[in-house]
Amino acid sequence: MKFNIKKYSIGLLVILTISATSCKKYLDEKNYSNFDKSNYFQNAGQAQSFVNGIYTSLYMFQNGDAYGESPFITIELFAGHATSLGQSVNNGNVINQRTDAVNPGFETVWRSSYNAIANANLALDRIPKMAIDQSTKDNLLGQVYFLRAFFYYHLVRLYGDVPLVTTPVEVNSPDLYASRAPQQDVYNLIISDLEAAKKTNLPNTDQTGKVSLGAVKTLLGSVYLTTAGYPLKKTENYAKAAAEVKDVLGWYTLFTDYAYLHDNAHKNQGELIFQSNYLVGVRDNAIPQLTLPFNLQVGSYGDHLGAMIPTDDFVASYEQGDLRAQERQFYFSSYPKDKEPQTIIQFGVHALYKYFHVESALGNGISDENWTFLRLPEAQLIYAEASNEVNGPTQDAYDAVNAIRRRAKLSDLSGLSKDQFRIAIWKERYHELAYENKAYFDVQRTHQTYNPTTNIFGDATTTPTEQGVKFKEQYYLWPIPQREINTNKNLKQNPGW
Structure with a gap:
């Protein structure tokens, strides 16, 4: 559904995207032009439909156009290990580090994320007040807490300090033109939301495309790993990251065939922890x-x-x-x-x-192939890296990474020092999670980048990419979209942009 809110700052008004509650899950997006939030949350079916609608904002990562521009590609091009052979000037500008704040991908992620957050805020306000079965209520709230955390996690990593809005916003609300909140405050909310989701009755795994406890704990492990690095450097979070994902390692199984990562028969199964779901005739990509x-x-x-x-x-x-x-x-x-x-x-x-x-x-x-946000190898590598930072390379850490290597027909890692093991894990992240929108975020948190020609890591701002481009310091963050700066005078641009 397209909705024009260009008059309203960062899109914090409620943008409703409702889907039918059926086997289509959250795929089928409908427009209810006469929506009245004062009488909508009346029964469990309405609440489920509303929550299903929040999932549809996930599609923005794969939105593309005839020039080949899409947020999942923009994120990947920032890492420096891909070329673009098509007609997109914007993609070429990202690769050569000469893009600017009017790149449409920056606005797509910002606007769609805040639309999802607005709907999540409304759901978190209304669902607790509903007279419905407590088990259903808890499950819905667990999904919404995860989704709000998920979108804020992308916002804070991509843009740094961002407006932090946690309640429904009306036209006259003071949060309509919100200022940017410190990253630490945003991460505090993300962690709080994921902890709240853990306390609900979400299943350990889910094969229908919805949020599971495995997804919650894996995302929280990623959050702790990220906050242990730059810019927050909360190194005590390494232990929390390892503890968070340890249970997850036993809930999922690695595929025996890499083809299962992108076929229809294995959607939401095996090692796939959280995906954006597509279906021909309902939503394609x-x-x-x-x-x-x-x-x-x-x-x-x-x-x-x-x-x-x-x-x-x-x-x-x-x-x-x-x-x-x-x-x-x-x-x-x-x-x-x-x-x-x-x-x-x-x-x-x-x-x-x-x-x-x-x-x-x-x-x-x-x-209608699914897009994967979280899968088991990432959880295994989070565990291996985080536990190494606390205790050095333990047997459990070796087991986690060696399971990935054995599937790739490689020999086991063994006998490494703490520093050697750290680099080995970083390489495994690059090679196993290649082009899955992980590399750029690794550059942000480590300030190191992988040089494939030398097979070593170097400082991100001095190590050239395969195209001979050196990473500009300003590229550690995306710019605030220029349209948002023009509309909301309380927003200040990131350095260098």
């Missing part, structure tokens, strides 16, 4: 088109945008024999031509097989 080589007829898609293409240097940085770097595992460099399977197209580049959707490529070109 352009993830395959955005990540296929530019203008090559691979699959039955109308567009092949080449918006995010891994660099050859990065693909070559995997250890010798690593299954993930082999053809049609995480990457691929050739494929049969659409409708002419006897003709093999050589790409001339490495594309992301990790995001290739066989069902739509061989079908009608309409993709």
Whole structure:
């Protein structure tokens, strides 16, 4: 649903996105133009529909256009390990570190996140007052606490100090034109929300696309790991991160085939902890088109945008024999031509097989592959890194990372010092979680970046990318979108922008 709120600051008014409560889960977004919040929260079905609507804001990360611009690509290009072969000037400007505050991706994430937060605030205000079954009420509140934390977590990492609004906002509310709150205050709310979600009756795992306790604890582990690094440097949070995800490691199982990460049959299963869910006929996406080589007829898609293409240097940085770097595992460099399977197209580049959707490529070109926000290997690597910072490399930490390496047909890590183990875990994060929107956030919290040509880490602002570009210090944060600065005079721009 499109809703024009350009007159209203940062989008803190209620933007309602309601979906039907059925097997479609939160996929089916409807517009209720006569919505009246004073009489809407009357029964459990209405409350569930409203909460389902909050999930739809997750789609903004995969929103794209004919030029190949999408927030999940913008986030990845900031890390410096991808090229863009398409027509997007904005993508090229990000890669070469000459973008500005009018980049549409910055506004998309800001606006959509605050829309979701506005709806979460309303749900948290109204659901506790409802006369419905307590178990249902607790489950709904657990989902909403997680979702509000999730969107604030992206906002605070991308923009730094951001407006912190926790109650419903009306046109005359003082929070309509809110000032930026310190990052520590935002993280305090995120942690508080996730702790509140833990106390509800969420199931350990969920295969329907909704929030689970596993998702809550994994996200909280990520939050603690992040706050242990820059800029807060709360090193006592390493122990909290390890403790938070330890239970999660036993609730999920690694897939035996990397293809299961991006097919339809294994959505929300196995190692997949939290995904944004899609379904043909209800909600689809352009993830395959955005990540296929530019203008090559691979699959039955109308567009092949080449918006995010891994660099050859990065693909070559995997250890010798690593299954993930082999053809049609995480990457691929050739494929049969659409409708002419006897003709093999050589790409001339490495594309992301990790995001290739066989069902739509061989079908009608309409993709409904899910986007993964959290999966088991991230929880394993959070545990390994965080516990190492507290106790050095324990057997449990080795077990967590070696399970990932064994699946990749690599030898176990062993006999490493604390410093050596830290670097080994960082490399595993880059190689296992490649192009999943983790690398840029790792640069932010460590101020180190991976150089694939030398296979070592260096200072982020002095180590050139594969394109020969050095990371500008201002790029540790995104700029506040210029439209928001123009509308809300209480917002001040980030340094350098």
